[in-house]
Amino acid sequence: MLDSFSMRVMIPPVLPPKLSYRITFGFALYTLTGMGAFGVLPFDTATVTRVENHVSIGTHSGGNERPATLHDVIQADTYLFTQDQSRAELEFPDHSIVRVGQNTVFSFDAASRTLSLEKGALLFYVPPGSGGGNIKTPSLTAAITGTVGKVSENLIAVLSGEIKTPWGTVHAGEAIAYLNGNIRIFKYDQSQALAGYLIAWGGPLPELPQVGTNGVYTSPDLSILDTIGFNLVDQRFYTKPPGPPNPKPGPPQIGGGHTPYP
Amino acid sequence: MSGRSSTRLAIALLLLAAGPAFAGSDAAATAAGSQGPVNGGTFYAPLPPKVQEDIGDIRPAADAGIMSYVTVQAQVNGQYTSNASLYHSRDDADFLIAPALRANLTLPLNKNFDVNFEARLEDFTYSSNQKLGFWGFSGNGYLEYRYKPTWPRIYMGVEPYYYFTYLNGDRLTAAVAPVAGIDDSISLDRGKTLLYLGYHFGEYFSSPDIDTRQSHTVTASVTQQLQRNLYAQLYYQIQYSDYSVYGRDETRDVVGVSFIHQFTPQTYGSLFVNYVDNASNNSLAKYETVNVGFSLLWQF
Numbered sequence A: 001m002l003d004s005f006s007m008r009v010m011i012p013p014v015l016p017p018k019l020s021y022r023i024t025f026g027f028a029l030y031t032l033t034g035m036g037a038f039g040v041l042p043f044d045t046a047t048v049t050r051v052e053n054h055v056s057i058g059t060h061s062g063g064n065e066r067p068a069t070l071h072d073v074i075q076a077d078t079y080l081f082t083q084d085q086s087r088a089e090l091e092f093p094d095h096s097i098v099r100v101g102q103n104t105v106f107s108f109d110a111a112s113r114t115l116s117l118e119k120g121a122l123l124f125y126v127p128p129g130s131g132g133g134n135i136k137t138p139s140l141t142a143a144i145t146g147t148v149g150k151v152s153e154n155l156i157a158v159l160s161g162e163i164k165t166p167w168g169t170v171h172a173g174e175a176i177a178y179l180n181g182n183i184r185i186f187k188y189d190q191s192q193a194l195a196g197y198l199i200a201w202g203g204p205l206p207e208l209p210q211v212g213t214n215g216v217y218t219s220p221d222l223s224i225l226d227t228i229g230f231n232l233v234d235q236r237f238y239t240k241p242p243g244p245p246n247p248k249p250g251p252p253q254i255g256g257g258h259t260p261y262p
Numbered sequence B: 001m002s003g004r005s006s007t008r009l010a011i012a013l014l015l016l017a018a019g020p021a022f023a024g025s026d027a028a029a030t031a032a033g034s035q036g037p038v039n040g041g042t043f044y045a046p047l048p049p050k051v052q053e054d055i056g057d058i059r060p061a062a063d064a065g066i067m068s069y070v071t072v073q074a075q076v077n078g079q080y081t082s083n084a085s086l087y088h089s090r091d092d093a094d095f096l097i098a099p100a101l102r103a104n105l106t107l108p109l110n111k112n113f114d115v116n117f118e119a120r121l122e123d124f125t126y127s128s129n130q131k132l133g134f135w136g137f138s139g140n141g142y143l144e145y146r147y148k149p150t151w152p153r154i155y156m157g158v159e160p161y162y163y164f165t166y167l168n169g170d171r172l173t174a175a176v177a178p179v180a181g182i183d184d185s186i187s188l189d190r191g192k193t194l195l196y197l198g199y200h201f202g203e204y205f206s207s208p209d210i211d212t213r214q215s216h217t218v219t220a221s222v223t224q225q226l227q228r229n230l231y232a233q234l235y236y237q238i239q240y241s242d243y244s245v246y247g248r249d250e251t252r253d254v255v256g257v258s259f260i261h262q263f264t265p266q267t268y269g270s271l272f273v274n275y276v277d278n279a280s281n282n283s284l285a286k287y288e289t290v291n292v293g294f295s296l297l298w299q300f
Helices: A004-010 A015-034 A229-239 B003-024 B049-055
Strands: A046-050 A054-061 A074-077 A076-084 A087-091 A099-102 A105-109 A114-119 A121-126 A132-137 A140-142 A145-153 A154-159 A162-165 A169-170 A174-179 A182-185 B068-082 B094-108 B115-124 B134-145 B153-165 B169-188 B193-207 B213-228 B231-242 B249-262 B267-280 B288-300
Touching: A046 A054, A046 A099, A074 A076, A074 A154, A076 A087, A099 A105, A114 A121, A114 A145, A121 B049, A145 A162, A154 A162, A154 A169, A169 A174, B134 B169
Parallel strands: A114 A132
Antiparallel strands: A046 A074, A046 A087, A054 A076, A076 A105, A087 A099, A099 A121, A105 A114, A121 A145, A132 A140, A140 A162, A145 A154, A154 A174, A162 A169, A174 A182, B068 B094, B068 B288, B094 B115, B115 B134, B134 B153, B153 B169, B169 B193, B193 B213, B213 B231, B231 B249, B249 B267, B267 B288
């Protein structure tokens, strides 16, 4: 008997015929040409590196559903389901990382290195030089190389690198979205680039996002280094009678030749 | 003109008129496969709340309100300093608490230019040398330029500050400075290492004018991700200041190390130690000090 999640993921999304054709064509094109690199590691397994609350693993047939646990090794063509306030992180053999959000159905394909989101949201990190892969949602497909991005059913937002889609290249700081039969590539509000639970869940990703500001990765905070230097020293000068530009150095004399502090 | 041509012209004019509603407010946008604006002229359908909770509220930049560019930081530093009076190498240890509240607005003007405003309310309270304590306001306003997102940031602007002393409540010092600078960060090792290098110039006009100076500052740091939420940061700063009064010239060297832990996306804690050596052509202004402390930061 199929559970409700499996039923949903097996039902193809309803798209306009032209759009559906373009998606299929584009997906095939990018699968065949974009990432057909030799020597890349297939997405044949993924290891569960973090689990929060209720996360399950199931097969296409809807059977064999079981809870996912830490260090589980998941095979390709297996679905991962998360419930409300439940999340999982997967790491692939090439160190690609996928953080799966709550109420999400996610699967992956080994040969084409395709990450598929059927429902919900995820954050992905594919290291540069790993051979790239593909992202597939019910309404969008994209080829990825070294990329950090966020995905929902109808949206892919790029934080680092770029993705190539049948509708154009989407750069860091841009997103592609499907809405009401329209597909648009747009610059998104970068204050949201590092927003969301998945960004920091388990710590920052290995790759620094090109957009957004991570508090750690800024210049060092030196604001407290010399808190009284500029004014204490100046107060000394201020209270000191005018004298030669370079007074002769001497040992400090309390109550003597200078005022040690105001 | 035939009827069909007129219709095409009318449609073209309509599209041209409708275009700016989306593309005009977002120069980088493209409209591959689009059929015109949706959702009342703007392309925006809020993500479901649960999805927003996980990946943020991804929406067109043009639809973001100004408040989405504002960040507020509450920070408290606690620091042991070996030489509170900053006089030579005097053994004058003290502990100081320095809370600060910062509000920052970084507003993109276009793909190359941003404006950045920051206002700070700061307090410095010493445990033993209480008369050294002071509080006040500082800030900055910068116009920032990047040729490309990964290129160095070039900025110019103004930095004011105004401080009051706890000794008698009077103004301690105040200044305004035109400033300019350039800085950049380079990530290595798949982002686990970050190199930062920056140069900052300031021409400070101060009251009392004994603090009027011209300063050049170079800061370099390397940040290493040790664990997923633990970072080590080694930094060095050299600052040359040429004061207009008494012909005072100073060179301040700072070297330090910090360990930064990210507790949540909004909260950080750090432990730091640093050494400061201020060399001056005036003996009264020379000092060395060692600082050890902690910092807690909440950003929202």
